[in-house]
Amino acid sequence: MALVDNVRNSPNLAALEVWLQKVPYAVFLGIKAELNKGDILFILPEDKRLIGNPSLPALHGGVVGAFMEQAAALHLIANMDNPALPKIINFSLDYLRPARLRDTYAKCLLSRQGRFISNITITAWQEHVDQPNAIARAHFLTP
């Protein structure tokens, strides 16, 4: 039995697009999403407005976290039978390397989708998926 159960086979991209435009902060950050080999790939395009450390320069660590949380919420929405905005319960973030001023990517794994609560792990990277800049875990309450 795979770790992932109870999960739709193909993500609902139409719902994903709708919610990408519906969340003001996702629009503010400029988050995009596309389908890549059956997985949803989230993209935070390079943007000088998102710099936290100008001397490196590096993105604001909180922004990387916010992008990962939003990616997780959208990933969940795309896998719901009746797409609705999930509520974040908690978020745990490990920073592995500073995120430079360039495009950042994220992918999510819906580890468990329960009736009320879902557990999602998120990986964010810039140069290579095997060299993540941050990994995170989120719990969401779904309506």
Added chain:
Amino acid sequence: MPVLSNSQKYNLVKIMNDHIPHAALLGIQVERIDGEELTLKLPYQTVLVGDSDAGTLHGGVLTVLLDQTLGMATVCCDATEPSVTPTLDLRIDHLCVAPPGMDVFASARVYKATRKILFVEGCAYCESKENPIARATGSWVRVADIDLSWLAPPDQDVV
């Protein structure tokens, strides 16, 4: 004996905050420093909303505010020299949604300092710190001391 006076901490934290482009974009300001506790303020803005029907702030916005507040609280710690401290990890519990239309404050302090690691805790709130909307804990790594030779001595405090 604290390493820095309250007003020296304020000046240092204000300069750090003013040098963060994303903090300027969001309008994050230094609200106050009380001993080892730092408080920052994030003004409410509709572009930062997560649920447009309810008008409530996005959880990720709190991540930005708390990451920055807990991270900058490391220089307010009296047990160690102010250091360059990248974030190791951060955990946030979202206790309730932020009331729509209200500015958010975040307070944080180092609760344990070791030679290499600073353990920090904090919370975000709107009306009262006793009624937080989120709680955060995290750890920061000391990688280098900050050169403070330019900082005004305590007796020249202007704040």
